[in-house]
Amino acid sequence: MARELTAAPMAEADLDQVLAIERVSFVTPWTRAAFCYEIEQNKVARCTAMKSAGRIVGYLCLWEIGHEIHITNLAVHTEWRRRGVGRRLLALAMAEGMARGVTLAFLEVRPSNAQALKLYESLGFQVIGRRTGYTLSSPAAEAGARAMCPPSASAAAPGSADRDFLLALLR
Numbered sequence: 001m002a003r004e005l006t007a008a009p010m011a012e013a014d015l016d017q018v019l020a021i022e023r024v025s026f027v028t029p030w031t032r033a034a035f036c037y038e039i040e041q042n043k044v045a046r047c048t049a050m051k052s053a054g055r056i057v058g059y060l061c062l063w064e065i066g067h068e069i070h071i072t073n074l075a076v077h078t079e080w081r082r083r084g085v086g087r088r089l090l091a092l093a094m095a096e097g098m099a100r101g102v103t104l105a106f107l108e109v110r111p112s113n114a115q116a117l118k119l120y121e122s123l124g125f126q127v128i129g130r131r132t133g134y135t136l137s138s139p140a141a142e143a144g145a146r147a148m149c150p151p152s153a154s155a156a157a158p159g160s161a162d163r164d165f166l167l168a169l170l171r
């Protein structure tokens, strides 16, 4: 774990660095407009950027709806992977949610994304179902898919893929 990692709400000024990470992390990366919508307009969304020495090393976005959080995006800079950044972002989101009375956390991930699955399971998430034949066939479908983690760069091409649903009980 790096010495000084700080977490703060993602700002528009962060987006050049965020998008650079996003584009190498996902086959269907979020666009600048998608991040802007989440950080400026979507009232249920929160995006957190983690920095070291002023540089973004990872970020997490979620929706908080009632007593639930839905993790919508999580990525770590390739040079910072396997150093605890992803775990720290997720643990922070869960702890902050619990402090506000959140009791459930959901996310979706491709079954082939082994490293993400390991991370989620280590924090108490359990697979509760699988959506098969997941497709991104229209702009509307793609917009809906922003409620979920985009596919991992290591996974198959977008368009038809399975997604596991994971749930963590926070209390």
Ligand SMILES: CC(C)(COP(=O)(O)OP(=O)(O)OC[C@H]1O[C@@H](n2cnc3c(N)ncnc32)[C@H](O)[C@@H]1OP(=O)(O)O)[C@@H](O)C(=O)NCCC(=O)NCCS
Pocket: 025, 026, 074, 075, 076, 077, 080, 081, 082, 083, 084, 085, 086, 087, 088, 108, 109, 110, 113, 114, 115, 116, 118, 119, 120, 122, 149, 150, 151, 152, 153
């Ligand atoms: C998934 C991702 C966010 C993990 O972030 P990270 O900062 O590297 O993860 P951490 O260092 O916090 O690792 C936490 C645990 O996850 C698991 N893990 C992470 N990377 C792993 C890898 N390459 N191989 C096996 N397990 C791995 C391990 O259990 C690890 O704990 P350990 O190091 O004590 O064994 C990162 O790999 C990433 O950005 N991937 C591309 C984007 C992505 O797939 N996002 C998730 C979409 S749902």
